[in-house]
Amino acid sequence: MAKIEVKSNRKTYTSEFTPADTDRGVFLGHPQIDSLFSAVSALGAEVWALRRRMHVHESLLEKHGSITKEMIQKYEPTEAETKAMADERNEIVKNIFDGFTRRGDIVYSSSLHPMHDK
Amino acid sequence: MTDSFLNLNRRGVFLGAGATVAISATKAAAATGAIDARGMIGIYPRLPDIDIESRGDFLLGMNIFHGGELARAAQARGREILKTKGIEPNDSVSFDDTVAMFGNDPVLSAWAKTRSTHQYHKYRMLQNHLHSRADEYLAALEAADTKGPGAVEFDQALIKSAPEYTRREIHTQPGGYVGDPFAGYMYRYGTDWGVQNGRSYQDGGHKDMAGATPIPADGKVKRVLDLGTSIGQYATSLKLRFPEAEVWGVDVGAPMVRYAHLKANGMGLDVKFRHALAEDTKFPDNHFDLVTANILFHETTQVGAKGIIKEVARVLRPGGVFYPLDFYTSRPAPRTAWEQFAAFWNHRWNIEDWMLEYAALDFNGELAKNGLEVTRNKGGGMYGSDGSGNVMGIKKKA
Numbered sequence: 001m002a003k004i005e006v007k008s009n010r011k012t013y014t015s016e017f018t019p020a021d022t023d024r025g026v027f028l029g030h031p032q033i034d035s036l037f038s039a040v041s042a043l044g045a046e047v048w049a050l051r052r053r054m055h056v057h058e059s060l061l062e063k064h065g066s067i068t069k070e071m072i073q074k075y076e077p078t079e080a081e082t083k084a085m086a087d088e089r090n091e092i093v094k095n096i097f098d099g100f101t102r103r104g105d106i107v108y109s110s111s112l113h114p115m116h117d118k
Numbered sequence: 119m120t121d122s123f124l125n126l127n128r129r130g131v132f133l134g135a136g137a138t139v140a141i142s143a144t145k146a147a148a149a150t151g152a153i154d155a156r157g158m159i160g161i162y163p164r165l166p167d168i169d170i171e172s173r174g175d176f177l178l179g180m181n182i183f184h185g186g187e188l189a190r191a192a193q194a195r196g197r198e199i200l201k202t203k204g205i206e207p208n209d210s211v212s213f214d215d216t217v218a219m220f221g222n223d224p225v226l227s228a229w230a231k232t233r234s235t236h237q238y239h240k241y242r243m244l245q246n247h248l249h250s251r252a253d254e255y256l257a258a259l260e261a262a263d264t265k266g267p268g269a270v271e272f273d274q275a276l277i278k279s280a281p282e283y284t285r286r287e288i289h290t291q292p293g294g295y296v297g298d299p300f301a302g303y304m305y306r307y308g309t310d311w312g313v314q315n316g317r318s319y320q321d322g323g324h325k326d327m328a329g330a331t332p333i334p335a336d337g338k339v340k341r342v343l344d345l346g347t348s349i350g351q352y353a354t355s356l357k358l359r360f361p362e363a364e365v366w367g368v369d370v371g372a373p374m375v376r377y378a379h380l381k382a383n384g385m386g387l388d389v390k391f392r393h394a395l396a397e398d399t400k401f402p403d404n405h406f407d408l409v410t411a412n413i414l415f416h417e418t419t420q421v422g423a424k425g426i427i428k429e430v431a432r433v434l435r436p437g438g439v440f441y442p443l444d445f446y447t448s449r450p451a452p453r454t455a456w457e458q459f460a461a462f463w464n465h466r467w468n469i470e471d472w473m474l475e476y477a478a479l480d481f482n483g484e485l486a487k488n489g490l491e492v493t494r495n496k497g498g499g500m501y502g503s504d505g506s507g508n509v510m511g512i513k514k515k516a
Contacts, residue, residue: 001285004293007249010256013372013393015277017297020287020469022238027231028224034231041180041235048179049172056168073156073168086179093179094187100228101191 044096048089055085160320165307170247177240178311184232192229196220196456208454213474216458230463237290237468240308245292248300255300262380267388270379272372276393283419284370284395286471295348295371302349302377321351323500327412327443328355330497332510334407334437339363343406343433345396345426346370346414350378350389356410357382357389363407367391368399397425404435411442412500416476423479431488431513440490440511444476448499448508451477485511 001016028034056075060067077085156164156171165171197207199219205211211219220226248255263270280296287294291308295301333339339360344353347367357365367389369375375391382389394400396414409430415423430440445451452461465473482492490511499508 002293002297004298006252006256006299008253008256010253010260012256012299013272013277013376014293014299015280015285015296015372017285017287017294018282020290022234022287022290022467022469025234025467027227027234029227037231038235038238041177041239044180045173045176045239048176049169052172052175053168075168076157089175089179090182093176093183097180097183097188097232100232101188101225103195103223103225 040096044093048092051088051092052085055081162320166251167247170243173243174240174307174311177236180232180236181312184229184236188229188232192226193456195223195225196459199223200455205455207456210453211455211458213452213458213462216455217462220455220459226459230467233463234290234467236312240311241290241292241304244304244307245298245300248303252299255303259299259376259380262383263376265383267386268379268382268390270375270391270393272376272393276370276395277372280370280395281422283422283472287469288417289468289470295369295374299373300377301371301373302380305374306349306377306381321355324351324355324412325358327352327500328359330495331356331359331408331410331441332439332495334439334512336437339407341406342366342408342410343368343399343401345399345409345411345430346417347378347391348374348412350375350382350391352410352412353378353389353391354382354385354387356408357387365389366401368394368396370395397422397429399429399433401433403432404438405433407435407438409434409438409440411440411444413444415442415444415479415481416446416470416473418476419472420475420479422472423476423481424484427484427488427490430511431490434490434513436513436515438513440485440513441495441508442481442510443500443508445473446477447481448506482509485509489514 002019003016004014006012006014026034028037053072055077056072057067059077059081060071060075064071156166156168158164165174200207200209200211203219277296285294285296287297289312291301291304292298293301295305298304340363342353342356342360342363342365344350344356344365344367347353347369348371350367353365353367357363365388367375367378369378369391370393372393375393379389379391382391392399396411396418411426411430415426418426434440452458461473461477464470485492491514492509492511494507495510496507
């Protein structure tokens with residue numbers, strides 16, 4: 001059983017629980033490859049967060065000429081902007097992860113060239 | 119909470135089944151215990167920081183890719199593997215055989231890994247944020263605990279004595295439903311970026327479910343009970359459909375009902391939440407006209423499920439309706455290799471520990487054994503339908 005520590009003296013109404021072992025799962029043949037996949041995913045999220053901020057900056061500058069941190073935090077994209085950003089996000093996700101839809105099956109050093117032995 | 123938070127003047131509009139309730143942004147913000155003012159999206163306040171929102175949005179995109187192009191590539195690869203074994207895609211294949219055939223393929227493995235990675239980053243990001251401001255979020259929850267409309271009841275003994283099967287980290291949520299004080303927050307945003315792909319943001323699916331929920335033949339709906347109510351999305355949607363009814367939501371997760379009350383209270387809805395086991399609700403016999411349970415049974419053991427059905431039969435009044443919505447209440451259990459592989463990932467790596475027990479349960483048989491007449495609602499269930507509708511039970515009259 002495990003327990004989550006909380007930095008507060010207020011009531012939490014929590015119980016002990018049985019921790020999962022999902023962080024031990026190896027899906028891609030080697031634990032470090034799994035870790036790289038996780039790292040790429042986290043980096044993708046950071047890139048998208050920066051891209052999204054950039055969109056907000058540009059929109060606000062265009063509309064107001066100057067911006068504050070509060071304006072950035074509270075910015076509400078229009079329906080068209082939301083749709084355009086979702087499309088852009090999906091394109092970025094695809095660019096990052098598209099390689100995983102394919103399965104290589106030729107070990108590079110085992111093939112000198114398809115025409116080599118002909 | 120900050121002045122700017124309280125001075126928000128946008129209004130959220132919640133469209134229930136046949137009901138429209140306008141609520142102030144302040145109330146709605148309180149509904150999720152937001153601690154910063156970034157405005158509203160419909161009935162919910164936005165997350166307190168643009169970058170958290172953006173990272174979550176990326177993970178949502180990752181999940182859409184996982185369920186779209188990557189799933190199609192994985193299914194195509196699965197068909198190739200099956201072909202080499204002389205198996206047609208629609209043939210029945212066992213769970214174990216499927217894992218043996220598909221488990222080492224790079225594309226199928228990437229499909230599984232992508233979803234697991236999505237879950238990991240999503241929950242860790244939310245948990246890290248919530249705990250970095252734990253006292254503020256707990257203060258928001260605490261402020262709502264004793265505030266009406268609505269109410270929440272906690273069972274201190276149950277916090278210590280809840281059965282072990284309820285204490286798992288179901289769908290990899292840190293601490294599960296009982297271990298983290300912010301389980302409700304994590305469930306709410308996590309399911310929206312995950313399984314609902316943005317659809318649950320305004321309780322959309324729950325409103326549809328409430329609208330399609332069958333009622334007793336005599337039309338009387340004075341008391342409603344939602345079992346495994348989680349963060350109360352179905353319970354509040356039922357309250358909007360039946361505004362005169364006394365609506366209760368019950369869940370074994372104290373942090374879940376705590377958040378459910380905060381949310382319902384902020385929406386101005388008089389819904390009562392009780393921290394209790396679904397198999398021991400402590401309500402009187404023959405008390406409810408309608409009992410619902412949305413995606414509860416696949417998260418219980420067979421022993422638990424049988425106990426819950428027995429409890430339903432006890433608290434339901436003669437002629438009352440039991441309406442369970444779950445993976446296999448409207449479609450058959452997994453049979454093809456692709457269905458089995460998805461079930462494998464969900465069971466083993468999404469910590470749906472009781473999924474196979476649920477799939478093997480003679481659910482309709484248990485309903486009948488407990489005096490419920492088994493029939494089907496015309497509407498499809500939450501997870502699609504095989505065309506025969508969703509199971510429902512009507513308590514037989516003595």
